Amino acid sequence: MSVPSGVVVVGASAAGLATAEALRRKGYRGEVSVVGAEPHLPYDRPPLSKQVLSGAWDPERARLRTEEALAALRAEFVLGDPAVALDATARTVRTASGRVLGGDAVVVATGLRARRLPGQDGLSGVHVLRTLDDALALRAELPESVRLVVVGEGVLGAEIAATARGLGAEVTMAGPQPAPLAAQLGPMVADLLAGLHAERGVALRLGTGVTGLTGQDGRVTGVRLGTGEVLPADVVVVAIGAEPATGWLAGSGLRVADGVVCDSRCRAAEGVYAVGDVARWEHATLGSLRLENRTNAVEQALAVADNILGAERHYSPVPYFWTDQFDAKIHVYGLPSAAAEVSVVEGDPAGRRFVALYREDGRVTGVLGWNMPKQARLRRQELVEALTPAL
Numbered sequence: 362m363s364v365p366s367g368v369v370v371v372g373a374s375a376a377g378l379a380t381a382e383a384l385r386r387k388g389y390r391g392e393v394s395v396v397g398a399e400p401h402l403p404y405d406r407p408p409l410s411k412q413v414l415s416g417a418w419d420p421e422r423a424r425l426r427t428e429e430a431l432a433a434l435r436a437e438f439v440l441g442d443p444a445v446a447l448d449a450t451a452r453t454v455r456t457a458s459g460r461v462l463g464g465d466a467v468v469v470a471t472g473l474r475a476r477r478l479p480g481q482d483g484l485s486g487v488h489v490l491r492t493l494d495d496a497l498a499l500r501a502e503l504p505e506s507v508r509l510v511v512v513g514e515g516v517l518g519a520e521i522a523a524t525a526r527g528l529g530a531e532v533t534m535a536g537p538q539p540a541p542l543a544a545q546l547g548p549m550v551a552d553l554l555a556g557l558h559a560e561r562g563v564a565l566r567l568g569t570g571v572t573g574l575t576g577q578d579g580r581v582t583g584v585r586l587g588t589g590e591v592l593p594a595d596v597v598v599v600a601i602g603a604e605p606a607t608g609w610l611a612g613s614g615l616r617v618a619d620g621v622v623c624d625s626r627c628r629a630a631e632g633v634y635a636v637g638d639v640a641r642w643e644h645a646t647l648g649s650l651r652l653e654n655r656t657n658a659v660e661q662a663l664a665v666a667d668n669i670l671g672a673e674r675h676y677s678p679v680p681y682f683w684t685d686q687f688d689a690k691i692h693v694y695g696l697p698s699a700a701a702e703v704s705v706v707e708g709d710p711a712g713r714r715f716v717a718l719y720r721e722d723g724r725v726t727g728v729l730g731w732n733m734p735k736q737a738r739l740r741r742q743e744l745v746e747a748l749t750p751a752l
Contacts, residue, residue, distance in 0.1 A: 365465030372470030373397025376637025376658035383666035393436040398443035447613040473603035486581040505529035513600030645677040654682035697727030
């Protein structure tokens with residue numbers, strides 16, 4: 362395989378930037394273009410629901426690299442001009458302004474789009490949180506004592522609820538799961554999270570779905586539950602998940618199914634790769650997989666850079682993510698689930714400092730550390746060993 366003379370990276374967040382940086386570190390001297398839908402220089406997303414939303418960080422602090430570091434990459438950054446079409450055969454990308462960029466390789470790193478509730482776009486005071494501008498817009502509406510309803514009890518919803526409560530807002534969390542992250546982490550950990558949020562003053566209205574919003578004079582006034590009850594709200598955050606940003610790939614020839622479908626090398630077509638939240642690839646032991654987290658974005662970018670340069674590298678990581686909520690720092694390795702058998706192997710859940718192993722069919726499938734990051738990382742080896750035989 363010949364080294365490409367030019368690479369076009371579509372997506373200017375963590376995955377896209379990490380791909381460009383990895384190419385340069387590995388000695389690639391060809392042209393690199395990075396296309397971003399937002400006008401901002403590349404920034405980090407995990408702080409948006411915590412440090413940026415709370416005001417502890419200025420927006421500039423969330424930048425992934427300084428302007429000097431970006432200039433040293435010798436890459437062209439095309440920002441504020443989203444990609445609208447891809448010709449996978451010709452490996453050309455067309456942007457909203459009509460510009461066409463081409464290369465011998467294209468990397469799709471367009472990430473996710475936040476899901477929305479029907480009718481929310483017609484009401485002020487209703488927010489999603491995916492971008493820096495989203496975080497700043499929500500922060501501006503969170504003075505002390507504002508009534509905030511968070512629709513969604515996953516990682517993002519729980520983090521937003523914790524941050525807003527720390528700012529003094531009156532926070533209610535609503536959603537169909539019985540406790541925060543129940544489907545992802547199982548009842549034991551979810552119940553501990555529910556207790557933590559309740560102790561800190563978050564009102565939990567869980568176990569029933571949200572059917573819509575109420576409003577008056579164009580402003581949101583409440584959230585309607587499946588029971589018919591309406592939760593009063595001055596501000597609402599919709600955190601009901603996200604979907605891969607693949608609409609711009611219609612007619613491209615790429616296969617899209619809850620992400621850009623790739624082989625084990627993260628290759629979607631000849632000379633076309635996908636990386637980060639938008640990529641669905643074949644993991645050697647876990648099968649078809651798509652991961653939505655910061656760590657995967659960077660690790661997968663390294664594999665994609667290797668493969669662009671001809672390494673033919675299979676990508677088979679141990680999945681990992683973390684979440685910070687109030688004083689709980691939770692680190693998760695593998696793919697835990699509500700169906701798994703959970704055993705505490707270090708510490709004590711009552712003291713909210715422990716490590717738990719998740720097992721299914723006798724095999725370790727996940728490791729979770731609650732305020733024990735070092736110990737959880739050491740236990741990760743048991744998960745690696747569980748995956749190794751099939752590698």
